[in-house]
Amino acid sequence: MDGDGDAGDNGGQGDPANPAEHGGEAIRTEGLSKRFGAVRALVEVDLRVARGEVYGFLGPNGSGKTTMIRTILDEIRPTAGRAWILGRDCRRQAVEISRHIGYVPGDLALYPNLTGGDTLKFFANLRGGVDWAYVDELVQRLGADLSRKVGDLSSGNRQKIGLIQAFMNRPELLIMDEPSTGLDPLVQREFQAMVGEVAAEGRSVFLSSHTLSEVQRVADRVGIIRDGRLVAVEKLDELRAKAMRRVELELESDATADGEAEATVETDVFEAVDGVSDVSVEDHRVMLSFNGRTADLVAAVADRYGVIDINTHEADLEEVFLAFYRDDATGTVAPRERERSEA
Amino acid sequence: MLLRTVYTKAIRDRWLAMVIAVTVLALFLLYTMALYREIDLSIYTDLPESMRVLVGIAEGADAASLSYSVMLNFTAALTLAGLAISMGAASIAGEERKGTLGLLLSNPRTRSRVLVGKSASMVTLTVLGGAVLLAAGYGVPSLLEVEIGDSHVGATMVHLVLNALFYGFLATAVGAWTGNRSLASGVSGGILIVSYFAVGLLPLDPDLAGLARAFPWYYFDRSDPLVNGFGWSHLAVLGGGIVVLGALALVGVNRRDLRSRSVARTPLDQLRANPVTRAVFDRLAGSARVSRLWVKTTSEHQGLLIVTAVVMFFMMGVLLGPMYVAIEDNLVRVAGDLPEAVLAIAGGGDLGTPEGFYRIETFALSAPIAVMIVSIVIGARGLAGEEAQRTMGLLLANPIRRSTVVVQQALAMVVYAVVVGLATFGGVTVGSLISNLDLSIPAVAATSGLVTLLGLVFGALALALGAATGRVRVAVYGAVGVALASHLVNAYLPLSDRFAPYARWTPNYYYLSSDPLINGMPWAHGAVLAALVVVIVGAAVVLFNQRDIRSG
Numbered sequence: 001m002d003g004d005g006d007a008g009d010n011g012g013q014g015d016p017a018n019p020a021e022h023g024g025e026a027i028r029t030e031g032l033s034k035r036f037g038a039v040r041a042l043v044e045v046d047l048r049v050a051r052g053e054v055y056g057f058l059g060p061n062g063s064g065k066t067t068m069i070r071t072i073l074d075e076i077r078p079t080a081g082r083a084w085i086l087g088r089d090c091r092r093q094a095v096e097i098s099r100h101i102g103y104v105p106g107d108l109a110l111y112p113n114l115t116g117g118d119t120l121k122f123f124a125n126l127r128g129g130v131d132w133a134y135v136d137e138l139v140q141r142l143g144a145d146l147s148r149k150v151g152d153l154s155s156g157n158r159q160k161i162g163l164i165q166a167f168m169n170r171p172e173l174l175i176m177d178e179p180s181t182g183l184d185p186l187v188q189r190e191f192q193a194m195v196g197e198v199a200a201e202g203r204s205v206f207l208s209s210h211t212l213s214e215v216q217r218v219a220d221r222v223g224i225i226r227d228g229r230l231v232a233v234e235k236l237d238e239l240r241a242k243a244m245r246r247v248e249l250e251l252e253s254d255a256t257a258d259g260e261a262e263a264t265v266e267t268d269v270f271e272a273v274d275g276v277s278d279v280s281v282e283d284h285r286v287m288l289s290f291n292g293r294t295a296d297l298v299a300a301v302a303d304r305y306g307v308i309d310i311n312t313h314e315a316d317l318e319e320v321f322l323a324f325y326r327d328d329a330t331g332t333v334a335p336r337e338r339e340r341s342e343a
Numbered sequence: 344m345l346l347r348t349v350y351t352k353a354i355r356d357r358w359l360a361m362v363i364a365v366t367v368l369a370l371f372l373l374y375t376m377a378l379y380r381e382i383d384l385s386i387y388t389d390l391p392e393s394m395r396v397l398v399g400i401a402e403g404a405d406a407a408s409l410s411y412s413v414m415l416n417f418t419a420a421l422t423l424a425g426l427a428i429s430m431g432a433a434s435i436a437g438e439e440r441k442g443t444l445g446l447l448l449s450n451p452r453t454r455s456r457v458l459v460g461k462s463a464s465m466v467t468l469t470v471l472g473g474a475v476l477l478a479a480g481y482g483v484p485s486l487l488e489v490e491i492g493d494s495h496v497g498a499t500m501v502h503l504v505l506n507a508l509f510y511g512f513l514a515t516a517v518g519a520w521t522g523n524r525s526l527a528s529g530v531s532g533g534i535l536i537v538s539y540f541a542v543g544l545l546p547l548d549p550d551l552a553g554l555a556r557a558f559p560w561y562y563f564d565r566s567d568p569l570v571n572g573f574g575w576s577h578l579a580v581l582g583g584g585i586v587v588l589g590a591l592a593l594v595g596v597n598r599r600d601l602r603s604r605s606v607a608r609t610p611l612d613q614l615r616a617n618p619v620t621r622a623v624f625d626r627l628a629g630s631a632r633v634s635r636l637w638v639k640t641t642s643e644h645q646g647l648l649i650v651t652a653v654v655m656f657f658m659m660g661v662l663l664g665p666m667y668v669a670i671e672d673n674l675v676r677v678a679g680d681l682p683e684a685v686l687a688i689a690g691g692g693d694l695g696t697p698e699g700f701y702r703i704e705t706f707a708l709s710a711p712i713a714v715m716i717v718s719i720v721i722g723a724r725g726l727a728g729e730e731a732q733r734t735m736g737l738l739l740a741n742p743i744r745r746s747t748v749v750v751q752q753a754l755a756m757v758v759y760a761v762v763v764g765l766a767t768f769g770g771v772t773v774g775s776l777i778s779n780l781d782l783s784i785p786a787v788a789a790t791s792g793l794v795t796l797l798g799l800v801f802g803a804l805a806l807a808l809g810a811a812t813g814r815v816r817v818a819v820y821g822a823v824g825v826a827l828a829s830h831l832v833n834a835y836l837p838l839s840d841r842f843a844p845y846a847r848w849t850p851n852y853y854y855l856s857s858d859p860l861i862n863g864m865p866w867a868h869g870a871v872l873a874a875l876v877v878v879i880v881g882a883a884v885v886l887f888n889q890r891d892i893r894s895g
Contacts, residue, residue, distance in 0.1 A: 066894070075736045076891035095742050103740035109733035113643060114633065122633035126741040149612075162737075 024087075026051050026173045026204035027072060031081035034071055034228075041067040043228040044081065049206055051172075054199045056219030056236075057208040064228040065208040066106045069177050073103065086172055099127070102166035106177030106208070108159055112151025116161045119150055123165045130169050138164045141190050156182035167194060174198060177208045192218050244277070244289040246313040247297065251284040252306035265305065273300040349452065349460030350467075357430055357468055363820060364422050365472045369479035371831060372414045376483050379406035379838075407484045407491040408569060411499065416564050419476055420503050424535055427469050427511025432527035434461035435592075436518030439602045454596045458519060462589060465511050473504035498568040505581040506563035510535050512588035520595035522602040525646065533650075534559070540658075547670045559584065611645055636738075636748065640755035644720060648759055651713050652766035659705045659713075660770015664778035667700045697780035698860045701771055706860065710767050710794045711851075715826055717759040718802025723818035725752030726883070727809030730893045739892065746884045749810060753880045756802045764795030782860070789864035790855075796872035797854045801826040803879035810887035850875060 027049040034042040042064050049055040059065045070076045072083045074094035083090040085097045110119055124130035139146060144160040145153065153161070159182045166174055174195075180188045195205050195218045209215050215222060222239065224232045251265060265286060267279045275292030290297055294312060301307065435458060438444035447457060480496035483489075510531050518527035538558035542565065545555040555561045562581050566574025611632075614624040632642045675695035693699035726749065729735040739745065768791035775782035805822035809815065833851035836842040846852045853872050857865035 070736065070892070070894065073736070073740055075739060075894075094739075095744050098740050099742045101740065103737065105733075105736050105740075107733070108737075110737070111639075111734060112732070114639075118633050122639060123741060125634055126636070126738075126743055128742075 024051060025049060025084070026053065027055075027083070027085055027206055029068075029072065029081060029083040032068070032071060032078050032083055033080040034067055034076065035079045041228050042071065042078070045225075045228075045230045047223060047230060047233075049204060051204050052199060052202045053221060054195060054205040054207065054219045056215035056222040057206060057225065058210065058212070058215060058222050059208075059225035060210060063225045065225055066177055067228070068225065069106075069175055069206075069208060073098075073175065100172040102169065102171035102174045104159075104162050104166045104174075104176040104179045106181075108162040108181075110150045110158060110161060113149060115147060115149050116144060116153070116157075117146035119161055120146065120165055120168065124168065127169050134170070135164065135168045138167055138194075141194070142187055154182070156184060156187070159183055160187065163191060163194075167198075170201075171203070173204045173206065175206045178210070179207065180209075180211055180214055188214065244291050247288050247290045247294070248311040248313075249286040249288075249301070249305075249307055250309040251286065252308055269301060269304050273297055349447070349457050350464050353430075353434070353461050353464035354467060357464065360429075361426060361468045361472045362475075364426060365475040365479075367824060367827070368414060368419045368422060368476060369483070371418070371827075372410060372476075372479050373483045373486070374831070375414055375835060376406060376410040376487055376489055379409055380487060380489060407489050408494045410483075411480065411494055411496065411569055415476065415480065415496075415499050415503060416569065420506060420563060421535070421539070423469060423472055423476075423503060423507035424510045425532070426472070427465060427507040428514040428528055428531045428535065430461075430465040430468065431511040431514030431516075431531065432518050432524045434458065434465065434515050434518060435596050436522050436524035436527050439522045440524045444601055448601075455593055458515070458592060458596050462512070462515060462592070465515070466508060469504055469507050469511065473500045473507075476500060476503070494569055495572040496569075498571075498573045501573065502563050502566075502568045502578065502581075505578060505585065506560070509559055509581050509584050509588070512585050512592065516588045516592040516595060519592035520599070522599070529646075529650070536654075544666070547673050611642065635751065636743065637751035637754040637758070640721065640725060640752055641758050643724075644717070644759070647720060648717060648762060651717055651763050655705075655710065655713050655763055656766040656770035656773075659709045660767060660772075661774045661777070663701060663704055663771075664774030664776075664780055667697055667780065668778045671695075697775065697782055698786075701775075701782065702855070702858075702860050705767065705771060706790055706794060706855065710763075710791070711797055711826075711830070711854070713767070714760050714763045714794055714798025715801050715823075717763055718756050718798045719805040719819060719822045719826075721752070721756040721759050722802040722805030722822065723809050723815050725749075725756065725806055725809065726887060727813050727815040727818045730809075730813040731815050733894065735892050736894065745888050749806070749880065749884045749887050753803065753806060753883070756806065757799060760795045760799045760802060763798070764791045767791045767794065783863065786860050786863045789869075790859045792864070793854050793859055793869060793872065796869060796876060797850060799876045800850045800872055800879065801829075803876045803883065807879050807883035807886060810883040811890070813890075813893040 025048055027047060029045050029047045032042055032045040032047070033040070045064075045068065047068075057065055057068070067076070071078050072085060072090050074090055074097075077091065086100055088097050090097065111122070114122065120135060124132075124135075138144075142160045142163060144164060145157055146161075150158055150161060159179070163179060166176065166179075180191055183191060192214060195207070198205055199218075199220075205218070207215060207219065216236065219236055221233060221235050223230055265281045265284060267281055267286075270276050270279045270286060270288055273290075273292075273296070276288050276290050276297065278287075278289040280287045290312075294310070298307060298310065435444065438447060438457075444457075448454060452460075477497060477500045480500065481491075484491045513534065514527045514531035517530050518524060521527065538560040541558045542555045542560040546552040555565065559581070562574075562577040566577045568574055611624060614620045617624075631638065633639050694703055726735075729738060729748075738748065768788055771782065771787050771791070772784055774780070775784075775787070801822045804825060805818040808821045809818035812818070829849040829851045833846045833849040833856075836846040846856070850872060853865075853868040857868055859865055859868075
């Protein structure tokens, strides 16, 4: 599942007049912008999602995730730029596109007066080509209740109906905005398995979320949006590799490596090592963040302290995510540059 | 500031509707009084004393008192009562339906205190509405230099406000006991309408006249406050009723389990739950109901459609036949006494003939209102309603064009209007046949067809306003406002030779101006109304295609 398909061949600036050029991509946007009065909700977003890819779209509340989805689905119209889904123009071929996608809106609302079963039948009638045996299977897997009116269901049970309607016609692309809202952990796990199966069949998933653990489990790549700008797109494993790891060192308690008595552990020794930050000391345990080779770290401190044990924790997405949103995280790579460098 | 208490928040939520309503009423008072100034006033001096009192016209103040009796005794009274019912039904039952009452009561507020806060806001807004109308009642004639003579505007306003609050507290009490907002507004609205017609019609038969006292509306205007001033005993009945209903509401809200957020049960749901009827109605309500968007929309307001169609068929159709026969002699006498202007306000026609009776009682007001209610509800909910409940995005993510959504919602609206039109046609035809009134069935069909088209014009307008803005309130208020203006302009302009030609600029002109109940179908007029519907729905398609969908 390579990240970019044909995106990088001309610097990401394909011919907008020729949508067939983007046929290899599940989603492509070029300079997509949306203003609501004075508010710039999307700013020149260039996004590519390859076919067969699970793409995690991350961002805090109000960063533009839902606006992005609503724009590519033609619910709202861009102020500038264009978008294609499955090689088709999002504005002019919206109806054709919708034959091939499944969609779970954020803050899902369904028809309160219809039962879950009626809801699925209604959307199946609009869409056509629904295999009811598969629907039954989805109902079983998620434990959905189709007999009660949607308006009387809890939010989690309502969300299950929303998920089933999105998956039921085996769409080529699933677009989901905070899809696991309200689901219990068991159902979340089942949902993640379903996403994995979709990807295994070569279909694509665009998953907007701030449930980072979920994205971490299912996504191949993540895009991070901040204040309407796509500030980073990375393969998940590369992102982790680049990210800080937490390292915990247990030092000998009463002597340095050369046998002299050492009353306290000094943080300066650790902070002097390249790639080390956030050092804290508790008795003879040292916790720090480190971006580099572990062997170099050990070598740098071994002449001062005897190292009994060392634990490293791979950075999870939450730490990466927080790094992008810290107040001082202004030195992020510009969107287009980031896309190109990644391609 | 306005979110500090339950009372002030309820005022914040509701004040705009009241301000719009009383402003429109004040403007129409200005309009009608200005128009009546143009009319030859001698027609009033010809009225016999009994008749003058019956229609609420004060001696020596014709133009002003006629305006008051039309605008205050009828339009304003029904409007204020309707708004009070809406506030009363929303106070407890509405919060339960939305699922917000539990959260509200998790704060240090007792059920009683919430009820009292909500009721106090209803009283405040209704009194304020009455005060604005009172100011208009004195200000408008002063502005137009019209003498108001012995008209007791202040007394009328007190009757009007208490009458509205009676229905508001009735809705509050039903809502407090059941937690069912639809039931609260349905029961109160039903009693209001039945009461209004009963008090208007029962006195026509001397044997039945006494029964009118059993209906609350009797205590609003039967003491004729505009002519006689305060009717203290009648005010006491209304005030006593308010106190009793308020106390009942307090008891009701404190003694039962609160409902969590819920959706209303429709008649089809009841049949679907019944083991005997389940097999048939499960298929009807399930697979068939969701086969197309327009079919689904059609299934969503079954209660409204059934009640409206039944009322039009039986009450405004079948029952009026025997009633005409029963009171024919009185009607002929009354019709002979009434001046043309008064008849024009009631819808025109000769009250002494079966055609004139049905025209005034059924077709002039009831039938257009009935078709408009269902058309405007479907029109406003069709697009703006989908956006308000945040389902439009998901709907449009399916392979369905925006234009198809507009057309299918318009189709559902047509189905509703046609059902009410057919119920009206069927009711009037049956009423005529069982009473040997010899109404022309093709003419009844023509009039029913025209009223269906007229309602659809305003329903299409609601659809277009919803398409343009995505806001249900704009769609409803806009369409109702234009419909009211169209009716009043078409009813009153012909009274003045100077303004008469302008009536043809209203859709209502193309409904009854050719007297279709006597002359049959005016095809050109029917074509104008049909073309208006098509053009407005076309505009809705264009408007809806152009804009961003609202997210809630």
